[in-house]
Amino acid sequence: MPISLSQLLSQVSPQTEARVKKARDATRGLIQEILRSECRLQLRTEQSNRKGEPAVQVPVEVVPGLPAVLENVTFPDNLALCLILSRYRVSLEQAEQGLAGLQGLIQELQRAPQWAGLVRSGEPAARETEQLVKSLLDLLNKEDPLKHLLGVEEDVLGAYIYQLHGLFLDDHPNAARIELYWAVIGLTAQWLAATPEDLTVLVLAHELAHAYTQLGADIDGRRWPVSAFAGTEKHVKEGLAQYYTERVLDRRQDKCPGAWKAYVDLLPRQPDAYRAHKPWIDDHTPEAVRLAMLEFRRSKQTKLADFQSRLTAAQVALGK
Structure with a gap:
């Protein structure tokens, strides 16, 4: 009988809420400091102060x-087995690669009469182990509960919630807030063999990255107009949030190694939009990504292809 997500969440320790709140309070300031350094964008500006606009604030609520x-999310009744396999995914994948190489070694030794006896008795066992590893990985890839949860294509661990306003108010900062879903964070942390604190740091960094890339003002006081942001393709919005999440967590690996590990473990299980930033990390400088983001925001374009074009142009313009 399928198991509902609500059933699983009801079993998460109530103490998780306090742990998530404590992690939020302990790390928010530092995360924002790194984001300001990386993006060179500000939520508060002198231009806004001169205009008499209220200070931009993005409250973070633990929900x-x-x-x-x-x-309506449910999981198959073999969930317990899948969770065990999920904890050993890396070992299974390494075993699959190692056993494939081992078969090559066995075949080479078998061609030499003087060494064939070394592997004759072990070959059937190696093949049997290879088949076992493959079948377990096939089952896990088909029914990985975490991949199933993250594949909903929505914000399931936390959300950046912004308020649309009238077209003629697009030059003014919009209201926004962040929600962290403590029970989902607690459950996902269990599945990742991480702590709620580690996952809170990751989710908070991601949602604050949304806030800074959208509401953060450049040197001219310009932000990402909320109407354009709302219509922008998910690969751009999530790609930028993930890009700066990785930048934040990479800089904090020494202090928050568990948050970095959670990020690395989650990434291959997330939808494609959450991996759109990987080529930007690998192939472009931070200066080029930032310049492309600023130009894209100013243009009010919405397509991933347009952002990619601006990224290429930025790399050329910067000569890197």
């Missing part, structure tokens, strides 16, 4: 409820 998008 006990289940996001509506997850209400």
